[in-house]
Amino acid sequence: GIQVEQSPPDLILQEGANSTLRCNFSDSVNNLQWFHQNPWGQLINLFYIPSGTKQNGRLSATTVATERYSLLYISSSQTTDSGVYFCAAYNNDMRFGAGTRLTVKP
Amino acid sequence: DSGVTQTPKHLITATGQRVTLRCSPRSGDLSVYWYQQSLDQGLQFLIQYYNGEERAKGNILERFSAQQFPDLHSELNLSSLELGDSALYFCASSSMTAGNTIYFGEGSWLTVV
Numbered sequence: 451g452i453q454v455e456q457s458p459p460d461l462i463l464q465e466g467a468n469s470t471l472r473c474n475f476s477d478s479v480n481n482l483q484w485f486h487q488n489p490w491g492q493l494i495n496l497f498y499i500p501s502g503t504k505q506n507g508r509l510s511a512t513t514v515a516t517e518r519y520s521l522l523y524i525s526s527s528q529t530t531d532s533g534v535y536f537c538a539a540y541n542n543d544m545r546f547g548a549g550t551r552l553t554v555k556p
Numbered sequence: 557d558s559g560v561t562q563t564p565k566h567l568i569t570a571t572g573q574r575v576t577l578r579c580s581p582r583s584g585d586l587s588v589y590w591y592q593q594s595l596d597q598g599l600q601f602l603i604q605y606y607n608g609e610e611r612a613k614g615n616i617l618e619r620f621s622a623q624q625f626p627d628l629h630s631e632l633n634l635s636s637l638e639l640g641d642s643a644l645y646f647c648a649s650s651s652m653t654a655g656n657t658i659y660f661g662e663g664s665w666l667t668v669v
Contacts (some may be wrong), residue, residue, distance in 0.1 A: 543612035
């Protein structure tokens, strides 16, 4: 099956800083999503982005399907951005990476 | 609100018991997925159904089973529960059409004591 690797595993930022999270996947996929799991356990859709670039406020994502990676950019981070960010790359069954745990300090 | 509804939200039960988790997908979504997330662990794919038929199987134990009913809701049955089965169980749904975004419910917290 498809292997999904995320980096870095942990990231600590000061409020206001920018960050880039990376997701590598082992095979061609038709679908890729980024999620944020908040401290209460909820999984929030951020982007559905099998290719190209999308932006939503302070967050943006880019997927280069031919090179099998995706990047999630967080700008001007806020404490509410803390949590775990998951990438999922899939054709049929969705396989998740291990996540990046982000801590934003005030 | 993702539109995916899971019940119960919290459940505490004893070892050896059996529980059923229920999921109602988003309106119009034919595909349902189940995931398990143990404490500080990633999301483990258990099983996927599409329009009532099993479509993909992941790391689902033999003690666990699932089904999707004609009205498209799904149930995950966990039996002979062990302490290690304590986890957050997520259901997700998608339409399986172009732009196959998958939406997650809020999860069912299962504690086995």
